[in-house]
Amino acid sequence: MLYPRVNAMALPTAAPRPFIQQQNLVEQVADYLTQAIIQQHFLPGERLSEVQLSRDLGVSRAPVREAARLLESRGLLISKPRRGFFVRALNAVELEDVFDLRLCLERHAIHRLVERYTPDAQRALKQQVEVLCEAAASNDGTRRIEEDLQFHRLMLHYAGNERLLRAFDDLTHELRLCITLITKTHEAPDTIATSHFKLLDALDSGSPDACREAIDYHIGVARDFVVKGVGETGDSSDEDSADEDVLPR
Template identity: 55%
Template sequence: MTATTQGFAAIQQRDLVNQIADSLTEALLRGDFAPGVHLAEAQLARDFGVSRAPVREAARLLESRGMLVSQPRRGFFVRTFSAEELEDVFDLRLCLERHAIGLLAGQFSEYKESALTRQLDTMRQVAEHGTAAEQIEADVAFHRMLCEFSGNRRLLKVFDELCHEMRFCILLIGQLYDDPRRVADSHQPVLDALRTGDDAACEAAIDYHIGIAQQRVVEMFREREGI
């Protein structure tokens, strides 16, 4: 095999891994796998009609995205949180983004408005035609922009550290909506508030945006826990 054909083989393998990861993300978004469930590598390999290697790589990819966790000699499991832990994640996220949008409101430029508008357009496009994984990443990217554009690099660093938990929360939010376009559209009031330049309006918009998600996701988990 030449160096060129070896490269082609690597590309094909990587494409297969991504396809399996996307399919698993779609299944997680539909709620096919409950939190805490063990994903049997051998069974998934049979279901996909592939060897176990690409399934294992796809699972590692989803682990890096915060959707699965691995346990030594036991394999991969769907990530789970208690309702209380989810409350903590949402509370921290709200503190970060409330501060970020307050800082951003005072320095909102045409460039930042244009970038956020393009990202919202991207979210709507992937809601129509993209995979569940792409929808989650586009959502995270919008909120990361809010933190990045605030100018507080420490805040952005903490946000990035929270991203694993955030991706899982966004995955759960997606289970609450039949139409992913509605998730994308829910970001429009945040951008509209920024355009006003009013600190109170911006804080109210982000409080509502994250607060509604927090309330519904935590309520869903409390029902699962029988609380």
């Protein structure tokens, strides 16, 4: 083992932090854990030992626990009392739900966006598609996904509802759980490109119906892609809790 301190960890896809101030330990540990989970250094369903993590990262257990709670709220971890934290494992149904919610959010967003489609937004989206195309041509699967998500983030952003954007961000955290499934099944670069250009065209047309059709198609493709990829791989999770359908308040 003997990992270095968190300061020295390599994060190729880390969030750009232009500010001078370094984040506190909690966020650093959270970022580290997020990356480790996404890159499958921790497998779905695996238990995370607090002492092990704190030893490896060279910090005490308090920041580790707080970071774990943060990731739990993001749906990346699940805590079982007195048992510890486990890496969340999405089964097929949960994955369907995630994409259904994504459809819900993006439909709404694109309708809001087409109402207030400024040149600024148009320019930014167009530019991001270009970045995405460039990424799609590369072999870096993770970057491809991130640029794709960033495009959708931009859409949500220019839709003008910050809370909607937050809901989307919460969702993407879970989406990244199965990111490796997507990166492995190498989607054709031009498919990605045309799929996004269709969205731009629909927005340019100004027709809400065209936008809805475009986003439905777009997300449908992504859904089929991931659901196909998951197949029999990542179901697991829990069969022991048989009292889940009582709808607690």
